[in-house]
Amino acid sequence: MTAQNHPTYDVIISGAGPVGLFLACELALAKCSVLILEKAEDPHSTLKQLPFGIRGLSAPTIETLYRRGLLNKLEIHKRVKNPHQNAKQGAQRQVGHFAGIPFLEGNVDTSQWTYRLPGSTETSLISEMQELETVLTSRAEALGVKINRGFAITGFNQTDDGVTVQSGNQSFQSTWLVGCDGSRSIVRKLGGFEFAGTEPEFTGYTAKVDIADPEKLSPGRNVTPTGMYLQSQPGYLQIQDFDGGAFHSSEKPITLEHVQEVLRRVSNTDVTISALHIATTWTDRARQATTYRNGRILLAGDAAHIHAPLGGQGLNLGLGDAMNLGWKLAATIREKAPEGLLDSYYTERHPVGIQVLDWSRAQAAIMKPNPAAHALYAIIRDLMNTRDGATYFAGRVWGIFTHYDLGNSHPLTGHSVPNFELEEGATIGELMRDGLAILLDFNTDASLRTVADEYGDQLKYISGPAKDQLGLSAVLIRPDGIIAWASSGKPDYSELRSAAARWFA
Known part of the structure; x- marks a missing residue:
């Protein structure tokens, strides 16, 4: 089939994850025609299901979903407690962490956040990747977005007027192409983007296992002299092994014997894993595209930046990219954009990405198994046990302080609008x-x-x-x-x- 057999779209998006789906929704809401090409044929992956797929939503993400009428469609936060709840904390509920150090609900002074009105949305919620993607897929299709699954992008060519995208023996035409295709983005690689950053300190493991003697492991998140492990639910493990990311980079198969060896070394126990059901690895490699646009090619989400999933900020960062880019790209397509509007996507979002990557690097730095890191860890722990300290860390983790420098004199400029309730009832x-x-x-x-x-x-x-x-x-x-x-x-x-x-x- 040739390109002439397909319609020309305003935008082709590579990737039907939450970022690509939400961006498609924003563009379609503004009357743009959108095609999503997704390489996976089946949107339901085991790694997106509970407990693997649990993610924390930050305040800006919650506001975004609320402002588009999508928040009330997510049910999981109503029935699932924080999976990282540490039983050691007793009655004090853990509501987040930095490098495994919890901050507790009772220590966070939300009155310091002056512009959060009583009718504001929650500052943080639990979500689940599969449910979020299902809600966004339904929304996108209702708005007229075309989603082709099982279509991996194999190449593309851009001109001054548009982009021709190849997927196997088929080609598609669009005015713009956006890569929302994850950390190994083919759009980024083929689009000539530089991906600069730092190499990893550790290999992270997420695994569902059967443990013969689970009492040998402490519940919750545990930082040890050799790494970190977390047992938040029966048989659900996270491990950080400070091997410089060597095992993840080796692409060796993840066997029961290997996971048990790493767990024993990190936990300093002789715990026995009797069955390994599923496992994946990840690292704290932190990289960011030096530009988010090359002609008619744009990047968003993990395609534009990667970092360790410590604190769960990657999903929120990507959805923030989509919300920022959507209306600007739509205005450009509809020829209602002032000069420089689309360039402001990079100038606003790139600094936010830098902050998140540095936040991830800082956590890895104080979790390293050496005396200097242990000393810093103890100081940070003491700070987080104070009211002002817990409030600061909660504000960073929950995205309360996220804003753009728009150069206006009023202190609210560049910040998210408070959820004003008009006297006639609407918010x-x-x-x-x-x-x-x-x-x-x-x-x-x-x-x-x-x-x-x-x-x-x-x-x-x-x-x-x-x-x-x-x-x-x-x-x-x-x-x-x-x-x-x-x-x-x-x-x-x-x-x-x-x-x-x-x-x-």
């Missing part, structure tokens, strides 16, 4: 389900309405008081929920016009 999160930008006018100022009208269907004007306005008079909100401009008194109309012109055509 801002509910009003964002159509994916449009919003000019929120608490005082019904006719001059603000005039500015909004100049942008037609790109900018939705909403007026009326809110139950708690946080001292604000008006807010300009991008489609991704980021505040582009805010005013606490009489609005500066010229400043508003400048902000609007920066983001909308």
